Amino acid sequence: MTEISEVFGFIKDFGFPVVLSWFLLVRMENKLASLTDVIGELSCNIAAMRGESTKRQA
Template sequence: MEEILGYIANIGFPIVITVFLLARIENKLENLSNSIQELSTVIKSKK
């Protein structure tokens, strides 16, 4: 039982950090995607 708890403690922390970072990156990627779409619209309207 202690061995299993050790694995959870060692593996759980990296998983939590990974999920946290992925959530932050997802938001930034969404903002970047919106900015690219707006830029594309502006470029098309200038032609």
């Protein structure tokens, strides 16, 4: 009987945080992917703007 309660103790102590972390990472994965795309577009736009500003000064 003690072994079963030890197993449940491990599940309670370690299982819940692992499952919660996994759930949150899965939910945030799409948001992180879209943020990565937007940051890439932003860097391209900044590079294009810098190119235009140097052409205007020349």
